[in-house]
Amino acid sequence: MSLTTVAGDLIFLLLLFSSGAVGIGFSLEDEKAQIDRFQQYLRIQTAHPNPDYAGAVSFLSSQARSIGLKILTLEFTPGKPLLLLSWAGTDPSLPSILLNSHLDSVPADSSHWIHPPFSAYRDSDGRIFARGAQDDKSIAIQYLEALRNLKGRGFSPLRSIHVSLVPDEEIGGADGNEKFVASQEFRMLNVGFVLDEGQASPTDEFRVFYADRLPWSLIVNAVGAPGHGSKMYDGSAAENLMECVEAIVRFRDSQFDLVKAGIRAGSEVISVNPVYLKAGTPTPTGFVMNVQPSEAEAGFDVRLPPTESIDVLRKRINEEWAPISRNMTYQLTQKGPSRDVTGRPLVTPTNASNPWWSVFKQAISASGGKLGKPEILSSTTDARFMRQMGIPTLGFSPMANTPVLLHDHNEFLKDTVFLNGIKVYENLISALSSFHSDVGV
Ligand SMILES: *[C@@H]1O[C@H](CO)[C@@H](O)[C@H](O)[C@H]1NC(C)=O
Numbered sequence: 001m002s003l004t005t006v007a008g009d010l011i012f013l014l015l016l017f018s019s020g021a022v023g024i025g026f027s028l029e030d031e032k033a034q035i036d037r038f039q040q041y042l043r044i045q046t047a048h049p050n051p052d053y054a055g056a057v058s059f060l061s062s063q064a065r066s067i068g069l070k071i072l073t074l075e076f077t078p079g080k081p082l083l084l085l086s087w088a089g090t091d092p093s094l095p096s097i098l099l100n101s102h103l104d105s106v107p108a109d110s111s112h113w114i115h116p117p118f119s120a121y122r123d124s125d126g127r128i129f130a131r132g133a134q135d136d137k138s139i140a141i142q143y144l145e146a147l148r149n150l151k152g153r154g155f156s157p158l159r160s161i162h163v164s165l166v167p168d169e170e171i172g173g174a175d176g177n178e179k180f181v182a183s184q185e186f187r188m189l190n191v192g193f194v195l196d197e198g199q200a201s202p203t204d205e206f207r208v209f210y211a212d213r214l215p216w217s218l219i220v221n222a223v224g225a226p227g228h229g230s231k232m233y234d235g236s237a238a239e240n241l242m243e244c245v246e247a248i249v250r251f252r253d254s255q256f257d258l259v260k261a262g263i264r265a266g267s268e269v270i271s272v273n274p275v276y277l278k279a280g281t282p283t284p285t286g287f288v289m290n291v292q293p294s295e296a297e298a299g300f301d302v303r304l305p306p307t308e309s310i311d312v313l314r315k316r317i318n319e320e321w322a323p324i325s326r327n328m329t330y331q332l333t334q335k336g337p338s339r340d341v342t343g344r345p346l347v348t349p350t351n352a353s354n355p356w357w358s359v360f361k362q363a364i365s366a367s368g369g370k371l372g373k374p375e376i377l378s379s380t381t382d383a384r385f386m387r388q389m390g391i392p393t394l395g396f397s398p399m400a401n402t403p404v405l406l407h408d409h410n411e412f413l414k415d416t417v418f419l420n421g422i423k424v425y426e427n428l429i430s431a432l433s434s435f436h437s438d439v440g441v
């Protein structure tokens with residue numbers, strides 16, 4: 001053992017004593033082992049474009065084996081395994097609880113990191129640096145550690161508990177969760193409620209997400225009379241397209257102003273952001289500079305809160321953004337449905353109509369945590385596939401007092417936050433899996 005590791009161990013012990021003092025309630029050896037297993041998982045190279053799925057599945061399977069969970073590996077697409085872990089309830093006829101986490105991570109450019117992104121380096125403040133530390137390898141280990149502790153205490157769930165560890169979330173989930181929820185294996189689980197990933201919270205309140213915004217693509221094509229570059233005239237393709245862009249910019253400002261004024265959250269407005277512009281007459285080295293083209297095109301990324309009506313937006317596009325009277329046509333394409341299999345909006349109610357919500361809320365309070373106002377997520381996650389099946393699904397990662405660093409450089413999670421999250425899941429999992437309702441959920 002070198003001097004530096006001795007010093008490292010001393011700092012480590014001091015940290016454990018200080019974290020023990022805030023009442024997390026694990027023994028020092030337990031804490032060390034839990035953090036150690038988190039670091040081991042973080043060190044597996046799960047970043048796209050070549051995530052080590054085999055390595056991740058092998059590590060997580062060995063953990064599941066040591067806990068005593070039933071292990072099933074599914075492969076809906078070759079080379080993209082999905083690990084399903086189960087703990088049977090005493091009444092397997094009741095709908096089960098599913099805890100979901102994705103195996104993959106976004107890439108990390110190590111030149112921007114203060115510690116290598118797959119080192120899982122823990123600094124003297126207890127910050128564990130790694131790609132995936134927040135998004136979302138933390139929750140996978142927290143689920144497993146919570147189950148390990150519940151088993152160790154002799155807990156016996158009424159409802160079956162499943163953990164799904166799925167590939168490809170970061171690239172859309174088409175070969176991952178989308179195929180999983182459509183499978184016979186998924187149907188057999190009879191899932192009643194799902195917890196999936198959420199996001200870090202810079203305040204002391206946990207964040208919880210009950211819907212994702214719905215992604216759409218808008219492509220506007222404008223035509224018009226071509227003409228000499230020197231000529232001023234109405235109705236050129238580029239001029240028509242500019243009309244569209246200006247109308248969209250005005251709308252975008254009106255939505256963004258609501259966010260800036262604090263009236264709405266960024267995820268509660270419609271965002272329309274330009275992603276490409278295409279026009280001009282190309283030459284081998286650039287563009288012809290004295291011809292006004294007869295066609296022009298622009299593409300926009302549109303995100304709609306599930307509470308907004310797409311028909312209202314379509315009307316706005318027809319009348320204001322791309323009117324046919326200005327020689328414009330458009331395609332508005334949805335990347336996924338906006339209603340679940342029963343025809344309801346893709347929203348998990350966070351009120352009395354959803355009995356799981358009160359169980360969830362009470363379990364958070366019981367673990368000493370505070371919960372912020374339920375939010376819509378700006379982007380999309382795998383949760384949308386479960387909501388599409390009509391299954392209530394909340395996005396939740398217990399990371400309070402933590403900067404939001406998903407997909408960012410120097411992503412980290414503090415050891416104490418990680419350890420506290422295990423306790424939160426112990427409360428959540430025991431409450432949810434013990435929930436006995438008379439209303440058929
Ligand atoms: C529409 O396009 C045609 C030719 O493509 C052009 O002659 C006409 O002026 C354009 N009208 C408007 C309103 O842009």
Ligand SMILES: *[C@@H]1O[C@H](CO)[C@@H](O)[C@H](O)[C@H]1NC(C)=O
Pocket residue numbers: 347348349350351352353
């Ligand atoms: C609960 O929330 C849902 C979805 O947001 C809403 O449609 C429903 O009317 C609410 N029900 C009650 C009882 O407040």
Ligand SMILES: [Zn+2]
Pocket residue numbers: 102135136169197
């Ligand atoms: Zn994620």
